[in-house]
Amino acid sequence: MTDELSSNEASDRGERMPRRVFFKAGAGLVAAGYAGGIGYPIYRYLATPAQRAAELGAITEMTIPADKMPAVGTALQFLFGNRPTILIHLEDESLVCLDAVCTHLGCTVQFQPDKKIIHCACHGGTYDMHTGKNIAGPPPKPLKQYQVETTPDGQVRISRA
């Protein structure tokens, strides 16, 4: 009751801030402080693996040893950081390295040597094996292409910008 009276009086007299508003705002600030103080550690606690995975995935370069090099006309599926990736050894001896995550709904794609395409089994998306361009089915975008380089001792170096 007195609170109401004083706040009415305060607004009548045109004071800067009625007491009730001041306390309400103060209580809100304190509550927000507690929510943050509890919420932030919990967020960081739960986010740790995601953060570590992101750090792991942040590598921009890797080397595939010579003995892992796929035979001509076949492909190698491996993880670039934590990202499924595909290295195709084409029949003209050239190498193509593509991100292997389908741009439609995130399944991992595969190289089909008989049809000479990259295929996604989940919804039948198809990509060109030379460029990763989406050529049929639902995928909205091409697969990302990585730079490939062969060292004199037969290793394959893969890098992304």
Place this chain on the structure above:
Amino acid sequence: MAKSASLAPEAIVRGLYGWVNDRLGLDDVLAIAKKKTVPQHRHSFWYYWGGISLFLFLVQFVSGILLLMYYQPGANAYESVRQITYEVDFGWLVRSAHSWAANLMVLAVFVHMFSVFFMKAYRAPREFGWWTGLGLLGLTFVFGFSGYLLPFDELSFFATKVGLEVPQALPGLGPIIVTLVQGGEMVTAVTIQRFFALHVVILPLLFIGALGFHLFLVTRHGNAVPPSEELKPERERRTIPFFPNFFTKDLAMWLITLNVLAILASMFPWTLGAPADPAAAAPEGIHPEWYFMSQFQVLKVMGRILPPELQMVGEIGGIMLFNIAGILWALIPLYDKDNRSAKRARNATWLGIIFLIGLIATTIWAYAEL
């Protein structure tokens, strides 16, 4: 049209409340909460301790779920707790809050129990409140005991071994029960797996059920008043509405508890010992958690005063003593039934004083001897 009054945030909240209220009858609940009163007198402070215990239980419920995100029972137990403590961001704090809340909860439950006892709140018609409360206390102890093993460091290994010696002393059935609970003759990864199931599934289910019944009884019978208040004529007794008055004070107590917990958990983080090694000797000065120290000391003293050939008798005797004390404690509402017998009321109070002093004295004694 965009300035229509029904789009003001307060109007939206009022509209939503009305929609839910029409379907769930929130107003009725609120009306009951407003009509309910809590006695106001110089011992009212003790009414908060049940709520504080409940709050600490909730903290453990939440922090326990968070620990479950990383903890692995079985052979990886120690390594997963090491990662939680040293590698996961704020993992040390979550674990520390869980352990500290456990200890504070045992303390709050003790305060709650003794305050109920001395206010004679176990008298008719509140006997079931007393018994469910004791059941919850027992479950709290088993929670503490089973949770203590889960990190599987040196201390938890030996604490479990020693603790399981108590049921082991039970003639006949004891060794069978212990072998089953332990999953063999030794404390191993199998034991951790079983204690884990107990700690995170079986005990919470039992506890929440018993707690629900306990709280139902509290709302049904209301707060008991101590005998000194009962003597006053009706018009001299004062009460405050449960909602919002007592509820607000309850929340304030929860906030204080939260602050105490935050300070303890962050300033004195729970440590992790060396990994358990079944072949290693027990470290010097090893002892149980403070809430088992009284029993620990009584068993130790029993073993000391009896000649070697009576050691087993001493141990069983000590355990029997605790059981008899526990049964007496549980039966008190059937003895000190109402306010008609001053003699019984006095005897009950003396029993409480003897138990309380005995508990505190043996605990201090135990620590003094470490």
